[in-house]
Amino acid sequence: MENEAYGPRIQKLQERMAAANVEAFFTLAPPSMRYLTGFTGEEGYLLVVQGGVHLILDGRFTTQAQEECPWVDVIEYTGHFTRSVAELLVAGHTHWLGFEKERISFVQAEQMRTAMPSVVMVPTEGMVEGMRMVKDAHELDMMRAAGRCADKAFSAMIRQLKAGMTENEVAALLEYEMRKAGAQGTSFATIVGSGARGALPHGIASSKVIEHGDVVVIDFGVNENGYMSDCTRTVALGEQPADVLETYAWLLDAQQLGLSLIRAGASARSIDTAVRNKLKEHGLAQYFTHGLGHGVGLEIHEAPRLSQGTDAELQAGEVVTCEPGVYLPGRYGMRVEDSVIVTADGFESLTQLSKELVLP
Numbered sequence: 001m002e003n004e005a006y007g008p009r010i011q012k013l014q015e016r017m018a019a020a021n022v023e024a025f026f027t028l029a030p031p032s033m034r035y036l037t038g039f040t041g042e043e044g045y046l047l048v049v050q051g052g053v054h055l056i057l058d059g060r061f062t063t064q065a066q067e068e069c070p071w072v073d074v075i076e077y078t079g080h081f082t083r084s085v086a087e088l089l090v091a092g093h094t095h096w097l098g099f100e101k102e103r104i105s106f107v108q109a110e111q112m113r114t115a116m117p118s119v120v121m122v123p124t125e126g127m128v129e130g131m132r133m134v135k136d137a138h139e140l141d142m143m144r145a146a147g148r149c150a151d152k153a154f155s156a157m158i159r160q161l162k163a164g165m166t167e168n169e170v171a172a173l174l175e176y177e178m179r180k181a182g183a184q185g186t187s188f189a190t191i192v193g194s195g196a197r198g199a200l201p202h203g204i205a206s207s208k209v210i211e212h213g214d215v216v217v218i219d220f221g222v223n224e225n226g227y228m229s230d231c232t233r234t235v236a237l238g239e240q241p242a243d244v245l246e247t248y249a250w251l252l253d254a255q256q257l258g259l260s261l262i263r264a265g266a267s268a269r270s271i272d273t274a275v276r277n278k279l280k281e282h283g284l285a286q287y288f289t290h291g292l293g294h295g296v297g298l299e300i301h302e303a304p305r306l307s308q309g310t311d312a313e314l315q316a317g318e319v320v321t322c323e324p325g326v327y328l329p330g331r332y333g334m335r336v337e338d339s340v341i342v343t344a345d346g347f348e349s350l351t352q353l354s355k356e357l358v359l360p
């Protein structure tokens with residue numbers, strides 16, 4: 001992305017820093033560093049002050065950072081990163097340092113306190129995450145591209161899926177197709193849960209053989225240029241008994257209802273409640289054991305949440321999932337998940353995959 005995209009983000013962060021009464025802001029979270037500077041390395045330390053942006057890196061990443069964000073002051077540290085941070089803060093006569101309390105470990109906080117006794121460390125929350133919720137036009141294009149890549153990979157995999165394969169083989173095949181479609185990797189460990197294993201909502205693929213008649217939950221995502229996709233489909237190999245077909249139809253109804261309520265201004269909790277109530281009509285609410293959805297972007301799970309534990313109102317430009325599930329322990333599980341862009345009057349889906357249960 002062009003450098004001009006990062007300038008406004010840094011400026012906005014500096015405004016948020018001023019509002020939080022901190023002169024400097026420190027993060028070591030790779031998604032935040034990437035969002036603010038374009039640096040894609042998996043380890044580093046970013047210090048933003050009102051007068052500049054410093055990336056403190058070890059020798060593995062300095063050349064990369066100079067190429068990816070030439071406008072940033074790249075500092076190669078030897079020894080411990082806290083020394084470079086302390087030097088910058090002392091040189092700038094900085095006393096109030098904001099840091100992300102949810103991202104930094106206790107030991108790192110202690111090391112920083114020891115290295116810079118004259119600096120007051122101020123815990124902050126959601127400083128960068130709050131900015132990342134609403135995606136800009138460029139980010140939305142990246143999310144659309146990730147969604148298309150995931151669709152392509154899943155479609156290629158599903159043509160090859162057959163009874164007798166293990167869950168691991170299916171996951172490997174899907175991940176191979178992701179890479180072929182342009183992904184740099186997955187956004188999380190691919191979930192393939194067949195038969196009774198499908199009732200484990202986050203049971204990653206195992207060596208279990210998928211049998212004819214199994215219902216299979218496949219939850220997968222690509223990482224394409226740092227942006228994540230998230231989608232779940234449930235497929236069945238072979239004809240299914242009426243109760244399975246009926247349960248799946250009710251689940252689809254519930255997901256459709258959830259999607260239909262997504263729009264800017266909607267209460268995230270009320271959408272979760274509506275979907276839960278819909279499942280309750282069929283006696284299935286107690287088998288839906290997780291939140292309805294979550295934000296997606298540079299991280300697979302980010303703000304906002306669609307659950308009972310939130311007061312968030314959806315905003316246009318957020319990307320959220322809608323993923324109700326029904327898990328019958330010892331029998332089977334089902335989940336259907338789409339990721340969508342919230343718009344003023346509805347949503348734009350990032351996934352176009354079929355929701356037909358029984359594979360042809």
Ligand SMILES: [Mn+2]
Pocket residue numbers: 230231321323337
């Ligand atoms: Mn999800």
